[in-house]
Amino acid sequence: MKNFSIAKRQINDVSVLDVSGELDAHTASQLENSLKSLIDDQRFRIVVNCSRLDYIASAGLGVFMAYIEDVRGLGGDIKLTNMNDRVYNVFDLLGFPTLYDILDDEKEAVEGF
Amino acid sequence: MDFSSLSTEERHSRFELRTLLETSRLLIESQDPDFVLNNLLLITMGKLLVTKGMILIHKPGDEAYLVSKSKGRDWLTESEDLKADFEPEILERSIIRGKEFKDVFETIGIEPQSTIFNLKTSTHHLGFLCLGPKGTKAPLTDHEIEFIESLTIISSVAIANSRMFQELRHINRRLDRKVHDLNTLLELSKDFNMMVDRQEIARVFKFAMLGQMLIRTFFFALEIEGKRTIISISGITEEPSDDDLDTLFEFDDVCHTSEINTTDCSFLEQNKIELVIGLRFQNEKIGVVGVGPRATQEGYGDAEVNFLQSLGNLALLTIQKTLLLEEQLVKQRLEEELNLAKTIQEGLLPNPVPQISGFDISAINVSSRQVGGDYFDILGLDDGGHLMAIADVTGKGIPASLLMANLQSMLHALAPLEVTLENASGRINDIIYENTPPDKFITFFWGKISNDGKQFRYVNAGHNPPMLFRKGENSPKLLEDGGIILGAMPTMMPYSSASLSFQPGDLLVCFTDGVTEAMNPEQTEEYEEPRLIECINKHRDKSSKEIVDAVIRDINSFAEGIQYDDITMIVLKVN
Numbered sequence: 001m002k003n004f005s006i007a008k009r010q011i012n013d014v015s016v017l018d019v020s021g022e023l024d025a026h027t028a029s030q031l032e033n034s035l036k037s038l039i040d041d042q043r044f045r046i047v048v049n050c051s052r053l054d055y056i057a058s059a060g061l062g063v064f065m066a067y068i069e070d071v072r073g074l075g076g077d078i079k080l081t082n083m084n085d086r087v088y089n090v091f092d093l094l095g096f097p098t099l100y101d102i103l104d105d106e107k108e109a110v111e112g113f
Numbered sequence: 114m115d116f117s118s119l120s121t122e123e124r125h126s127r128f129e130l131r132t133l134l135e136t137s138r139l140l141i142e143s144q145d146p147d148f149v150l151n152n153l154l155l156i157t158m159g160k161l162l163v164t165k166g167m168i169l170i171h172k173p174g175d176e177a178y179l180v181s182k183s184k185g186r187d188w189l190t191e192s193e194d195l196k197a198d199f200e201p202e203i204l205e206r207s208i209i210r211g212k213e214f215k216d217v218f219e220t221i222g223i224e225p226q227s228t229i230f231n232l233k234t235s236t237h238h239l240g241f242l243c244l245g246p247k248g249t250k251a252p253l254t255d256h257e258i259e260f261i262e263s264l265t266i267i268s269s270v271a272i273a274n275s276r277m278f279q280e281l282r283h284i285n286r287r288l289d290r291k292v293h294d295l296n297t298l299l300e301l302s303k304d305f306n307m308m309v310d311r312q313e314i315a316r317v318f319k320f321a322m323l324g325q326m327l328i329r330t331f332f333f334a335l336e337i338e339g340k341r342t343i344i345s346i347s348g349i350t351e352e353p354s355d356d357d358l359d360t361l362f363e364f365d366d367v368c369h370t371s372e373i374n375t376t377d378c379s380f381l382e383q384n385k386i387e388l389v390i391g392l393r394f395q396n397e398k399i400g401v402v403g404v405g406p407r408a409t410q411e412g413y414g415d416a417e418v419n420f421l422q423s424l425g426n427l428a429l430l431t432i433q434k435t436l437l438l439e440e441q442l443v444k445q446r447l448e449e450e451l452n453l454a455k456t457i458q459e460g461l462l463p464n465p466v467p468q469i470s471g472f473d474i475s476a477i478n479v480s481s482r483q484v485g486g487d488y489f490d491i492l493g494l495d496d497g498g499h500l501m502a503i504a505d506v507t508g509k510g511i512p513a514s515l516l517m518a519n520l521q522s523m524l525h526a527l528a529p530l531e532v533t534l535e536n537a538s539g540r541i542n543d544i545i546y547e548n549t550p551p552d553k554f555i556t557f558f559w560g561k562i563s564n565d566g567k568q569f570r571y572v573n574a575g576h577n578p579p580m581l582f583r584k585g586e587n588s589p590k591l592l593e594d595g596g597i598i599l600g601a602m603p604t605m606m607p608y609s610s611a612s613l614s615f616q617p618g619d620l621l622v623c624f625t626d627g628v629t630e631a632m633n634p635e636q637t638e639e640y641e642e643p644r645l646i647e648c649i650n651k652h653r654d655k656s657s658k659e660i661v662d663a664v665i666r667d668i669n670s671f672a673e674g675i676q677y678d679d680i681t682m683i684v685l686k687v688n
Contacts, residue, residue, distance in 0.1 A: 065408070
């Protein structure tokens with residue numbers, strides 16, 4: 001099995017997902033399930049902490065695209081934080097940062113809601 | 114010479130030199146053309162104490178200039194376009210001022226007392242720095258002009274550099290993006306290779322598209338076994354109807370919806386689908402992918418269409434592969450089942466063929482497929498007599514073999530009972546007639562050999578008449594008595610039977626039509642009875658086994674080994 005895992009934390013009314021490992025075609029559905037279950041639980045303030053994310057493929061990024069507008073429409077947002085340069089570069093190449101929040105620090109994101 | 118004025122001038126010139134030096138360092142180090150231009154304008158306006166200033170940047174390939182900076186009242190405002198095409202002679206000058214250039218000032222829309230400096234490198238004209246008249250209306254001194262010229266040269270080089278730098282950065286970025294696109298394709302082709310679940314393939318394809326194009330609206334429809342269905346979807350409010358799908362499959366392979374009339378497919382408009390791409394497998398369109406607007410507001414250019422097609426084809430091929438794999442599995446399972454059925458069916462035929470004292474008996478059954486519809490049997494009865502049967506079910510393969518198995522079980526159930534052949538035949542006919550479709554029949558012949566082996570009573574229900582070769586006779590007696598073929602209609606007239614006595618040296622040959630209807634390779638001629646009779650007569654004195662082998666050999670050489678139907682034969686010699 002691929003090296004990827006997601007852990008969930010709660011800071012006040014903000015849900016933080018700690019993703020670690022490689023987010024690719026095989027592991028994208030795990031992230032999808034986590035996001036889905038947060039949305040099902042009416043938790044729309046979501047921070048994804050990427051400090052331990054080593055790699056992201058387009059399919060992984062696609063999961064965010066599939067849900068971010070829905071979450072925003074429900075009054076929340078998905079904010080991404082603490083990315084390493086390699087991961088950020090993929091987001092940047094695809095034009096993601098101009099549209100959605102990518103922050104250096106999780107605290108900043110949590111407080112930004 | 115006035116010393117104090119000289120020292121002022123010296124101070125002035127030192128100040129200018131320092132300004133030039135600092136500015137040049139600032140500008141050369143800056144990669145931002147906007148910063149360079151702003152500085153150039155502010156420094157020159159400050160130096161000359163003019164209240165109006167403007168920088169025009171030439172738009173390459175376009176006879177126009179962009180107002181990049183403008184500080185003057187009544188002058189063009191920033192980011193306006195100015196349509197203008199100047200003579201090469203003008204573009205080569207470094208300074209434009211004076212009445213002779215009245216037209217140029219008019220074109221740009223500035224006062225004729227203004228001064229224009231050309232922003233250029235040794236090879237390129239970049240634009241103009243326009244400065245309004247001084248408040249004092251005094252003309253620019255040579256010294257001032259020299260200073261500003263120096264500054265424009267430095268600025269022009271800086272702008273050209275930063276442009277080049279940006280161009281390079283842009284190219285680098287495009288290259289990075291291309292590399293990423295290719296990586297995505299490569300990675301997915303590897304990932305897809307390991308997937309056999311169609312839903313998973315479709316889902317990964319969807320997410321890769323969403324991420325790669327930064328979109329949220331997406332659908333992927335596929336035609337599987339003639340049925341068109343959506344297999345993956347995102348951000349769509351209402352799934353397309355069957356009619357919508359049919360319309361989508363009719364589109365060109367690459368269809369920008371802005372270029373077509375979408376009124377007959379409201380699904381497209383409702384979901385803001387911008388691009389529909391058809392995917393082909395062996396030149397047949399079996400997939401359609403649609404995508405909504407990109408979050409970046411960029412449209413779909415050739416590069417995006419290419420990428421979409423490549424990734425789509427990859428997904429399609431992978432899905433086709435899983436279908437083929439499944440088909441193969443089904444085939445394999447069917448094959449295994451057929452092999453099992455073959456074993457079962459072989460068990461329904463007597464093996465070895467039972468021997469009856471006073472007789473030499475041999476039989477053979479060769480199916481043209483794994484399972485067949487031919488049947489023969491020899492079984493002992495309680496009274497010491499024996500039952501011999503041969504049958505041929507219409508059709509071939511599994512349906513025929515099922516019916517054959519049915520007949521076998523009926524025969525074995527009836528054999529121990531005290532029923533006459535005629536009555537038993539009638540009952541079998543009724544059961545088969547009741548239980549099978551009207552186009553299924555069985556030709557059937559059976560007979561009872563008495564316990565002393567001397568008498569033979571038989572019923573023929575539409576079967577190729579067995580041949581009885583009496584000792585010393587070359588033409589056989591045909592055993593035809595009985596009734597109609599089994600399963601065609603209910604038993605209205607009872608079956609009749611006939612009886613005969615066996616003499617030593619008699620030879621009875623029963624066979625199915627696979628023997629007499631074997632075809633020559635040209636398929637113009639059948640083997641037929643005369644050849645069979647001739648072959649039997651030739652080998653008449655040999656054992657029953659040798660006779661069977663000889664007939665099979667003769668058929669094979671006639672048909673050159675090609676067998677269309679099941680072949681079954683029983684040869685019985687009376688000792």
